[in-house]
Amino acid sequence: MRRVIIGLVSGLLTLGLLLGLGIGWAVWTYQGPGPAAKGGAEQHVVVLRRGAGLNEIASALEKGGAVRSAAVFVAAAQVTGAARALKAGEYEFPSRASMATVLDYIRDGRVVVHQVTIPEGWTVEMAVEALMKEEALVGEVATPPEGSILPQTYAFERGEERSAVMQRMMDARDKLLADLWPKRKAGLPIRTPEEAIILASIVEKETGVKSERPRVAAVFVNRLNKGMRLESDPTIIYGLTKGRPLGRGIRRSELERPNPYSTYQIFGLPPTPIANPGEASIAAVLDPPDSDEIFFVADGTGGHAFATTLDEHNANVARWRQIEAQRQAAGN
Numbered sequence: 001m002r003r004v005i006i007g008l009v010s011g012l013l014t015l016g017l018l019l020g021l022g023i024g025w026a027v028w029t030y031q032g033p034g035p036a037a038k039g040g041a042e043q044h045v046v047v048l049r050r051g052a053g054l055n056e057i058a059s060a061l062e063k064g065g066a067v068r069s070a071a072v073f074v075a076a077a078q079v080t081g082a083a084r085a086l087k088a089g090e091y092e093f094p095s096r097a098s099m100a101t102v103l104d105y106i107r108d109g110r111v112v113v114h115q116v117t118i119p120e121g122w123t124v125e126m127a128v129e130a131l132m133k134e135e136a137l138v139g140e141v142a143t144p145p146e147g148s149i150l151p152q153t154y155a156f157e158r159g160e161e162r163s164a165v166m167q168r169m170m171d172a173r174d175k176l177l178a179d180l181w182p183k184r185k186a187g188l189p190i191r192t193p194e195e196a197i198i199l200a201s202i203v204e205k206e207t208g209v210k211s212e213r214p215r216v217a218a219v220f221v222n223r224l225n226k227g228m229r230l231e232s233d234p235t236i237i238y239g240l241t242k243g244r245p246l247g248r249g250i251r252r253s254e255l256e257r258p259n260p261y262s263t264y265q266i267f268g269l270p271p272t273p274i275a276n277p278g279e280a281s282i283a284a285v286l287d288p289p290d291s292d293e294i295f296f297v298a299d300g301t302g303g304h305a306f307a308t309t310l311d312e313h314n315a316n317v318a319r320w321r322q323i324e325a326q327r328q329a330a331g332n
Helices: 004-033 055-064 070-080 099-108 124-133 162-183 193-206 212-227 233-241 250-256 279-286 308-332
Strands: 043-050 089-094 113-117 153-157 295-298 304-307
Touching: 004 099, 043 055, 055 070, 055 089, 070 099, 070 153, 070 308, 113 124, 124 162, 153 162, 162 193, 162 279, 193 212, 193 233, 193 279, 212 279, 212 295, 233 250, 295 308
Parallel strands: none
Antiparallel strands: 043 089, 113 153, 295 304
16 A cells, blocks of 8 residues: 555656646746747748638747747637737747747737838829739739829738728828818819819929929919910820830920820810829929919929020020030030
8 A cells, every 4th residue: 555655646746747847848938039030030920811710820830930839829829818819910020039929929910011112203003013013912903093092102911902002092192182172272273183183293293303393383373374285295205105204205296196195285284194193292283382483494403494484484495405415415
Protein backbone atom coordinates (compact mmCIF):
# COMPACT_ATOMS: atom_id res chain seq x y z
CA MET A 1 0.00 0.00 0.00
CA ARG A 2 2.87 2.30 0.87
CA ARG A 3 4.48 1.65 -2.49
CA VAL A 4 1.18 2.42 -4.21
CA ILE A 5 0.87 5.72 -2.37
CA ILE A 6 4.48 6.62 -3.13
CA GLY A 7 3.95 5.74 -6.79
CA LEU A 8 0.74 7.76 -6.91
CA VAL A 9 2.38 10.80 -5.29
CA SER A 10 5.35 10.46 -7.60
CA GLY A 11 3.05 10.28 -10.60
CA LEU A 12 1.11 13.31 -9.45
CA LEU A 13 4.32 15.25 -8.90
CA THR A 14 5.55 14.29 -12.35
CA LEU A 15 2.21 15.23 -13.86
CA GLY A 16 2.25 18.53 -11.97
CA LEU A 17 5.79 19.20 -13.13
CA LEU A 18 4.85 18.46 -16.71
CA LEU A 19 1.74 20.58 -16.41
CA GLY A 20 3.78 23.42 -14.92
CA LEU A 21 6.32 23.12 -17.68
CA GLY A 22 3.52 23.10 -20.25
CA ILE A 23 1.92 26.20 -18.73
CA GLY A 24 5.29 27.91 -18.52
CA TRP A 25 6.00 27.09 -22.15
CA ALA A 26 2.57 28.39 -23.18
CA VAL A 27 3.06 31.61 -21.20
CA TRP A 28 6.53 32.07 -22.68
CA THR A 29 5.16 31.35 -26.16
CA TYR A 30 2.44 33.96 -25.61
CA GLN A 31 4.44 36.72 -23.93
CA GLY A 32 8.02 36.03 -25.03
CA PRO A 33 9.71 37.04 -28.28
CA GLY A 34 8.10 35.57 -31.36
CA PRO A 35 9.75 34.07 -34.45
CA ALA A 36 12.13 36.11 -36.57
CA ALA A 37 10.81 37.19 -39.96
CA LYS A 38 12.00 35.11 -42.88
CA GLY A 39 15.04 36.20 -44.81
CA GLY A 40 16.02 38.81 -42.25
CA ALA A 41 12.99 40.94 -43.05
CA GLU A 42 11.74 43.47 -40.53
CA GLN A 43 8.14 42.24 -40.66
CA HIS A 44 5.89 39.23 -41.10
CA VAL A 45 3.21 39.91 -43.71
CA VAL A 46 0.06 37.85 -43.22
CA VAL A 47 -3.31 38.21 -44.94
CA LEU A 48 -6.32 37.02 -42.97
CA ARG A 49 -9.26 36.12 -45.18
CA ARG A 50 -12.62 37.76 -44.62
CA GLY A 51 -14.94 35.27 -42.95
CA ALA A 52 -12.08 33.14 -41.60
CA GLY A 53 -12.71 31.43 -38.27
CA LEU A 54 -10.36 31.36 -35.29
CA ASN A 55 -8.65 28.10 -36.28
CA GLU A 56 -8.03 29.32 -39.84
CA ILE A 57 -6.63 32.61 -38.54
CA ALA A 58 -4.31 30.79 -36.13
CA SER A 59 -3.15 28.44 -38.89
CA ALA A 60 -2.46 31.37 -41.26
CA LEU A 61 -0.39 33.11 -38.57
CA GLU A 62 1.66 29.98 -37.90
CA LYS A 63 2.24 29.34 -41.61
CA GLY A 64 3.17 32.99 -42.07
CA GLY A 65 5.76 32.71 -39.32
CA ALA A 66 4.12 35.30 -37.07
CA VAL A 67 3.43 32.86 -34.19
CA ARG A 68 5.08 29.63 -33.07
CA SER A 69 1.95 27.69 -32.18
CA ALA A 70 -1.51 27.91 -33.69
CA ALA A 71 -2.90 25.94 -30.73
CA VAL A 72 -1.53 28.40 -28.17
CA PHE A 73 -2.90 31.31 -30.21
CA VAL A 74 -6.36 29.72 -30.25
CA ALA A 75 -6.22 29.20 -26.49
CA ALA A 76 -4.96 32.74 -25.87
CA ALA A 77 -7.69 34.28 -28.03
CA GLN A 78 -10.34 32.32 -26.16
CA VAL A 79 -8.96 33.01 -22.67
CA THR A 80 -8.53 36.75 -23.30
CA GLY A 81 -11.96 37.08 -24.93
CA ALA A 82 -10.44 38.32 -28.18
CA ALA A 83 -11.69 35.38 -30.24
CA ARG A 84 -14.88 37.19 -31.29
CA ALA A 85 -13.14 40.50 -32.04
CA LEU A 86 -10.50 39.39 -34.55
CA LYS A 87 -10.57 41.39 -37.77
CA ALA A 88 -9.66 40.25 -41.26
CA GLY A 89 -7.19 42.09 -43.46
CA GLU A 90 -3.52 42.43 -44.31
CA TYR A 91 -1.15 42.72 -41.36
CA GLU A 92 2.52 43.52 -40.91
CA PHE A 93 3.82 42.20 -37.58
CA PRO A 94 7.29 43.26 -36.41
CA SER A 95 9.92 40.54 -36.52
CA ARG A 96 10.03 38.69 -33.17
CA ALA A 97 6.80 40.33 -32.00
CA SER A 98 5.24 38.42 -29.13
CA MET A 99 2.05 36.48 -29.66
CA ALA A 100 0.37 38.95 -27.31
CA THR A 101 1.37 41.77 -29.67
CA VAL A 102 0.12 39.82 -32.69
CA LEU A 103 -3.20 39.23 -30.96
CA ASP A 104 -3.50 42.93 -30.08
CA TYR A 105 -2.86 43.92 -33.71
CA ILE A 106 -5.65 41.67 -34.98
CA ARG A 107 -8.09 42.54 -32.22
CA ASP A 108 -7.55 46.28 -32.84
CA GLY A 109 -7.70 45.86 -36.63
CA ARG A 110 -4.32 47.49 -37.27
CA VAL A 111 -4.35 46.45 -40.90
CA VAL A 112 -1.97 47.68 -43.59
CA VAL A 113 -3.34 50.81 -45.26
CA HIS A 114 -2.51 51.25 -48.95
CA GLN A 115 -2.81 54.51 -50.87
CA VAL A 116 -3.54 55.56 -54.42
CA THR A 117 -2.91 59.12 -55.58
CA ILE A 118 -4.93 60.75 -58.36
CA PRO A 119 -3.08 63.90 -59.46
CA GLU A 120 -4.99 67.07 -60.31
CA GLY A 121 -5.76 67.26 -64.01
CA TRP A 122 -5.98 63.51 -64.63
CA THR A 123 -8.88 62.21 -66.69
CA VAL A 124 -11.26 59.58 -65.34
CA GLU A 125 -9.71 57.01 -67.69
CA MET A 126 -6.32 57.63 -66.08
CA ALA A 127 -7.88 57.22 -62.63
CA VAL A 128 -9.47 53.90 -63.62
CA GLU A 129 -6.13 52.68 -64.95
CA ALA A 130 -4.47 53.61 -61.65
CA LEU A 131 -7.05 51.60 -59.70
CA MET A 132 -6.69 48.59 -62.01
CA LYS A 133 -2.92 48.58 -61.39
CA GLU A 134 -3.39 48.33 -57.61
CA GLU A 135 -2.93 44.61 -56.97
CA ALA A 136 -4.32 44.93 -53.44
CA LEU A 137 -7.74 45.92 -54.82
CA VAL A 138 -10.27 43.52 -56.32
CA GLY A 139 -13.09 43.65 -58.86
CA GLU A 140 -13.79 45.76 -61.88
CA VAL A 141 -14.62 49.46 -61.95
CA ALA A 142 -16.73 51.38 -64.43
CA THR A 143 -15.45 54.63 -65.91
CA PRO A 144 -17.49 57.50 -64.42
CA PRO A 145 -18.30 60.77 -66.21
CA GLU A 146 -15.38 63.11 -66.83
CA GLY A 147 -14.80 65.56 -63.99
CA SER A 148 -16.78 63.53 -61.45
CA ILE A 149 -13.94 62.66 -59.06
CA LEU A 150 -11.78 64.75 -56.74
CA PRO A 151 -8.03 64.34 -57.28
CA GLN A 152 -6.22 63.56 -54.04
CA THR A 153 -4.73 60.59 -52.15
CA TYR A 154 -7.14 57.85 -51.07
CA ALA A 155 -6.47 55.11 -48.51
CA PHE A 156 -7.73 51.56 -48.90
CA GLU A 157 -7.24 48.09 -47.45
CA ARG A 158 -6.23 44.93 -49.27
CA GLY A 159 -9.24 43.12 -50.67
CA GLU A 160 -11.37 46.26 -51.01
CA GLU A 161 -13.45 46.66 -54.17
CA ARG A 162 -12.11 49.06 -56.77
CA SER A 163 -15.64 50.35 -57.29
CA ALA A 164 -15.81 51.31 -53.59
CA VAL A 165 -12.63 53.40 -53.85
CA MET A 166 -13.95 55.08 -57.00
CA GLN A 167 -17.19 55.87 -55.20
CA ARG A 168 -15.22 57.60 -52.44
CA MET A 169 -13.52 59.74 -55.10
CA MET A 170 -16.89 60.73 -56.52
CA ASP A 171 -18.40 61.38 -53.09
CA ALA A 172 -15.45 63.61 -52.18
CA ARG A 173 -16.00 65.77 -55.27
CA ASP A 174 -19.73 66.01 -54.64
CA LYS A 175 -19.16 67.01 -51.02
CA LEU A 176 -16.64 69.71 -51.96
CA LEU A 177 -18.87 71.11 -54.70
CA ALA A 178 -21.91 71.12 -52.41
CA ASP A 179 -19.90 73.16 -49.91
CA LEU A 180 -18.43 75.67 -52.39
CA TRP A 181 -21.33 76.20 -54.80
CA PRO A 182 -23.64 78.09 -52.36
CA LYS A 183 -20.73 80.44 -51.52
CA ARG A 184 -20.00 81.34 -55.15
CA LYS A 185 -19.38 84.90 -56.19
CA ALA A 186 -22.31 86.85 -57.61
CA GLY A 187 -22.41 87.61 -61.31
CA LEU A 188 -20.55 84.55 -62.55
CA PRO A 189 -21.35 83.33 -66.10
CA ILE A 190 -21.85 79.83 -64.67
CA ARG A 191 -25.37 78.51 -64.26
CA THR A 192 -24.84 75.07 -62.72
CA PRO A 193 -22.31 73.18 -60.57
CA GLU A 194 -21.47 71.06 -63.61
CA GLU A 195 -20.53 74.18 -65.58
CA ALA A 196 -18.28 75.18 -62.69
CA ILE A 197 -16.46 71.84 -62.99
CA ILE A 198 -16.11 72.27 -66.77
CA LEU A 199 -14.48 75.69 -66.38
CA ALA A 200 -12.36 74.52 -63.43
CA SER A 201 -11.05 71.64 -65.53
CA ILE A 202 -9.85 74.12 -68.16
CA VAL A 203 -8.17 76.25 -65.49
CA GLU A 204 -6.53 73.09 -64.11
CA LYS A 205 -5.03 72.18 -67.48
CA GLU A 206 -3.94 75.72 -68.35
CA THR A 207 -1.50 76.20 -65.47
CA GLY A 208 0.50 74.04 -63.13
CA VAL A 209 1.26 77.05 -60.92
CA LYS A 210 -1.18 76.92 -58.02
CA SER A 211 -0.93 80.64 -57.28
CA GLU A 212 -1.98 81.46 -60.87
CA ARG A 213 -5.25 79.55 -60.83
CA PRO A 214 -7.41 82.41 -59.47
CA ARG A 215 -5.96 84.78 -62.06
CA VAL A 216 -6.48 82.33 -64.93
CA ALA A 217 -10.02 81.70 -63.69
CA ALA A 218 -10.66 85.47 -63.70
CA VAL A 219 -9.48 85.73 -67.32
CA PHE A 220 -11.88 83.01 -68.45
CA VAL A 221 -14.77 84.47 -66.44
CA ASN A 222 -14.11 87.87 -68.04
CA ARG A 223 -14.03 86.30 -71.50
CA LEU A 224 -17.33 84.50 -70.93
CA ASN A 225 -18.94 87.66 -69.61
CA LYS A 226 -17.78 89.56 -72.72
CA GLY A 227 -19.00 86.85 -75.09
CA MET A 228 -15.45 86.04 -76.21
CA ARG A 229 -14.18 82.57 -77.04
CA LEU A 230 -12.06 80.96 -74.31
CA GLU A 231 -9.39 79.89 -76.84
CA SER A 232 -7.79 77.27 -74.59
CA ASP A 233 -5.35 74.80 -76.14
CA PRO A 234 -6.13 71.97 -73.65
CA THR A 235 -9.71 71.86 -74.93
CA ILE A 236 -8.42 71.09 -78.42
CA ILE A 237 -6.22 68.31 -77.07
CA TYR A 238 -9.10 66.74 -75.15
CA GLY A 239 -11.16 66.62 -78.32
CA LEU A 240 -8.27 64.89 -80.08
CA THR A 241 -7.01 62.43 -77.45
CA LYS A 242 -9.50 62.49 -74.54
CA GLY A 243 -6.87 64.27 -72.51
CA ARG A 244 -3.84 62.12 -73.29
CA PRO A 245 -0.72 64.27 -73.85
CA LEU A 246 0.03 64.95 -77.49
CA GLY A 247 3.76 64.98 -76.84
CA ARG A 248 4.12 67.78 -79.37
CA GLY A 249 2.55 71.05 -80.38
CA ILE A 250 -0.92 71.29 -81.89
CA ARG A 251 -0.81 71.19 -85.69
CA ARG A 252 -2.64 73.80 -87.77
CA SER A 253 -4.73 71.01 -89.31
CA GLU A 254 -5.80 69.94 -85.83
CA LEU A 255 -6.62 73.51 -84.90
CA GLU A 256 -8.90 73.81 -87.95
CA ARG A 257 -10.42 70.31 -87.76
CA PRO A 258 -14.05 70.29 -86.50
CA ASN A 259 -13.84 69.63 -82.78
CA PRO A 260 -16.79 70.04 -80.37
CA TYR A 261 -14.35 70.67 -77.51
CA SER A 262 -12.23 73.30 -79.25
CA THR A 263 -12.86 76.64 -77.58
CA TYR A 264 -11.21 78.26 -80.61
CA GLN A 265 -14.24 77.13 -82.60
CA ILE A 266 -17.11 77.30 -80.10
CA PHE A 267 -18.39 80.05 -77.85
CA GLY A 268 -18.93 79.28 -74.20
CA LEU A 269 -17.94 76.05 -72.50
CA PRO A 270 -17.19 72.64 -74.05
CA PRO A 271 -19.82 69.91 -73.58
CA THR A 272 -18.06 68.21 -70.64
CA PRO A 273 -15.08 68.74 -68.34
CA ILE A 274 -11.72 67.98 -69.94
CA ALA A 275 -10.14 66.61 -66.74
CA ASN A 276 -10.74 66.27 -63.02
CA PRO A 277 -9.95 69.62 -61.38
CA GLY A 278 -8.57 69.88 -57.88
CA GLU A 279 -10.01 71.90 -55.02
CA ALA A 280 -7.89 74.98 -55.79
CA SER A 281 -9.16 75.24 -59.37
CA ILE A 282 -12.80 74.71 -58.36
CA ALA A 283 -12.50 77.34 -55.64
CA ALA A 284 -10.82 79.76 -58.07
CA VAL A 285 -13.64 79.46 -60.60
CA LEU A 286 -16.35 80.00 -57.99
CA ASP A 287 -14.59 82.98 -56.37
CA PRO A 288 -12.25 84.60 -58.90
CA PRO A 289 -10.52 87.90 -58.06
CA ASP A 290 -11.80 91.14 -59.57
CA SER A 291 -9.78 91.75 -62.72
CA ASP A 292 -9.95 93.31 -66.19
CA GLU A 293 -7.43 90.85 -67.67
CA ILE A 294 -8.61 88.90 -70.69
CA PHE A 295 -5.33 87.52 -72.10
CA PHE A 296 -2.44 85.40 -70.93
CA VAL A 297 0.48 83.61 -72.55
CA ALA A 298 3.45 81.57 -71.32
CA ASP A 299 6.29 83.68 -69.94
CA GLY A 300 9.12 81.16 -70.16
CA THR A 301 9.34 80.48 -66.42
CA GLY A 302 6.52 77.94 -66.17
CA GLY A 303 4.01 80.67 -65.48
CA HIS A 304 2.13 83.19 -67.61
CA ALA A 305 2.15 86.87 -68.54
CA PHE A 306 -1.30 88.47 -68.24
CA ALA A 307 -2.72 91.44 -70.10
CA THR A 308 -5.84 93.62 -70.26
CA THR A 309 -5.41 94.89 -73.81
CA LEU A 310 -4.59 93.24 -77.11
CA ASP A 311 -1.51 95.43 -77.55
CA GLU A 312 -0.13 94.28 -74.18
CA HIS A 313 -0.91 90.71 -75.07
CA ASN A 314 0.78 90.94 -78.47
CA ALA A 315 3.92 92.26 -76.77
CA ASN A 316 3.83 89.33 -74.32
CA VAL A 317 3.38 86.90 -77.21
CA ALA A 318 6.35 88.42 -79.04
CA ARG A 319 8.51 87.96 -75.95
CA TRP A 320 7.39 84.35 -75.64
CA ARG A 321 8.18 83.63 -79.29
CA GLN A 322 11.63 85.14 -78.82
CA ILE A 323 12.20 82.83 -75.84
CA GLU A 324 11.05 79.86 -77.92
CA ALA A 325 13.39 80.81 -80.75
CA GLN A 326 16.34 81.13 -78.36
CA ARG A 327 15.60 77.71 -76.87
CA GLN A 328 15.37 76.12 -80.29
CA ALA A 329 18.65 77.71 -81.32
CA ALA A 330 20.30 76.47 -78.13
CA GLY A 331 18.94 73.01 -78.79
CA ASN A 332 20.43 72.95 -82.26
